[in-house]
Amino acid sequence: MSAEPFKLSRIPSLKTVADFRRHVASLGLDLPCDDQILTGSASPLAQPITGLTINGKTIGNRFCVHPMEGWDCTITGEPTENTLRRWHRFGESGAKLIYGGEAMAVRPDGRANPNQLQINETTKAGLAELRETLIRAHQERFGRTDDLVIGFQLTHSGRFCRPNEKARWEPRVAYRHPLLDRKFRVESDAQVLSDDEVKRLIEAYVAAAKVAWDVGADFVDIKHCHGYLLHEFLSAFTRPGDYGGSFENRTRILREIVAGIRTSGNGIDLGVRLSAFDFVPFRPDPALSQPGKLGPGIPEDFSQCLPYRYAFGCNSENPLQYDLTETFQFVELCARLGVKIVNLSAGSPYYNPHIQRPAAYPPCDGYQPAHDPLIDVARQIHVVRQVKERLEEVQSSRFKVQSLVAAPEGGNRPVVVGTAYSYLQEYLPHVAQAVLRAGWVDSVGLGRAMLSYPTMLADAVATGRLTPKLICRTFSDCTTAPRNGLPSGCYPLDKFYTAKPEFQRLKEIKKALGA
Numbered sequence: 001m002s003a004e005p006f007k008l009s010r011i012p013s014l015k016t017v018a019d020f021r022r023h024v025a026s027l028g029l030d031l032p033c034d035d036q037i038l039t040g041s042a043s044p045l046a047q048p049i050t051g052l053t054i055n056g057k058t059i060g061n062r063f064c065v066h067p068m069e070g071w072d073c074t075i076t077g078e079p080t081e082n083t084l085r086r087w088h089r090f091g092e093s094g095a096k097l098i099y100g101g102e103a104m105a106v107r108p109d110g111r112a113n114p115n116q117l118q119i120n121e122t123t124k125a126g127l128a129e130l131r132e133t134l135i136r137a138h139q140e141r142f143g144r145t146d147d148l149v150i151g152f153q154l155t156h157s158g159r160f161c162r163p164n165e166k167a168r169w170e171p172r173v174a175y176r177h178p179l180l181d182r183k184f185r186v187e188s189d190a191q192v193l194s195d196d197e198v199k200r201l202i203e204a205y206v207a208a209a210k211v212a213w214d215v216g217a218d219f220v221d222i223k224h225c226h227g228y229l230l231h232e233f234l235s236a237f238t239r240p241g242d243y244g245g246s247f248e249n250r251t252r253i254l255r256e257i258v259a260g261i262r263t264s265g266n267g268i269d270l271g272v273r274l275s276a277f278d279f280v281p282f283r284p285d286p287a288l289s290q291p292g293k294l295g296p297g298i299p300e301d302f303s304q305c306l307p308y309r310y311a312f313g314c315n316s317e318n319p320l321q322y323d324l325t326e327t328f329q330f331v332e333l334c335a336r337l338g339v340k341i342v343n344l345s346a347g348s349p350y351y352n353p354h355i356q357r358p359a360a361y362p363p364c365d366g367y368q369p370a371h372d373p374l375i376d377v378a379r380q381i382h383v384v385r386q387v388k389e390r391l392e393e394v395q396s397s398r399f400k401v402q403s404l405v406a407a408p409e410g411g412n413r414p415v416v417v418g419t420a421y422s423y424l425q426e427y428l429p430h431v432a433q434a435v436l437r438a439g440w441v442d443s444v445g446l447g448r449a450m451l452s453y454p455t456m457l458a459d460a461v462a463t464g465r466l467t468p469k470l471i472c473r474t475f476s477d478c479t480t481a482p483r484n485g486l487p488s489g490c491y492p493l494d495k496f497y498t499a500k501p502e503f504q505r506l507k508e509i510k511k512a513l514g515a
Helices: 017-026 081-092 121-142 195-215 229-234 252-263 325-336 373-402 422-438 448-452 456-463 477-483 501-513
Strands: 063-065 103-105 149-155 219-222 269-275 282-284 297-299 341-345 415-418 443-446
Touching (some): 017 373, 017 422, 195 252, 269 325, 341 373
């Protein structure tokens, strides 16, 4: 299957909102977009999230910072000056929800790289310093922090573990995968975690949540996204035992982590970042690849894998389409467990990045877009809309049928955070405020865009204007760099990284790889 070449209309070439709307319409997409950026109290982005509190706090506005791993901690998992700078900028961003800050490994063997932040008793002081740095920066710029909510993201990298050497995979997996095993060096059933090993891992999550509570985090994110271990367990249809097969078994880890946290007496609030849907792995089309240039993305041959039972939120008969049946079940389970924030993403940056982080330029291990990335942006926005509507329906029916006045926060549903906005670039605020006003999402989450321009939405709300030279253009250097053992950062637009010697090294790597 080859992708048809197409000419990409880049966002900066669309000079007006009318141009953007015409382009969206030409793609047949439903993507609301306001005429103007609204400011001050008139902006939907500036409104607090009412009806539910996190650690007793009301989230003060409607945009948030996604967790972004920097590959720049010490080998013992403690923050460095680079890490502190990133968290300081998160504080300056103006976002009142810091969703995870950074992926924190709950065990050393679960790191995605040797320089990943870890969360344990020995890193407590460093984690406290990160949090305090962020709070200080936010206080200095915005004058209050009583409406600032900070979470820590707890993770085990599973299939993507590289804990000891940046170039050596040491994967631990939920099950054998017919398309991914070879790429990520899964060669033996011994690399599949046993049920007993899973139980010990659950204990590590519970211990990490206690560290987060001790340090002062308002919540922990129990990460279920992007192909990392707990996300992979959601698709463990072929796994035997207590943690595979049925939906009940595939969600047992989440239930046991939550039970362990609560049984321990830990009162910390909970979030879950979820890849709401997944597709088969993609690769560059060899027929359209050239020396020094990746081809457009095409799916791996899955014809021998049907029905496809290796992805969550995926149509098993056509794994290039999503199926939200179990996604709805999962977020309803989260609500019943008292999870207060559901942050929705999609797929994995390791094997189908276009559905997860739409971009004009591929990372080194990715592929050129096979179609306009706005299609992938709109897909995520509409999936989030459907999930939020489902949670609202469930909440409404529970109130009517069961009168859940005794439930936490009056039985309110979780806050729903959306993803995939960075590719919108100049029109990000216009779309973000439109979908917020329409009630499609509760909070607009930004990842890559925060690396180059952390105050983007704060500027939009304050002045109605952006600084174009700082806007993320989805060059994907923040991914290509760590894929090749370098710290992550915005090398093209953040002068802090442009001035580093790694900048030249990255240019050489990209040239050699054709990224």
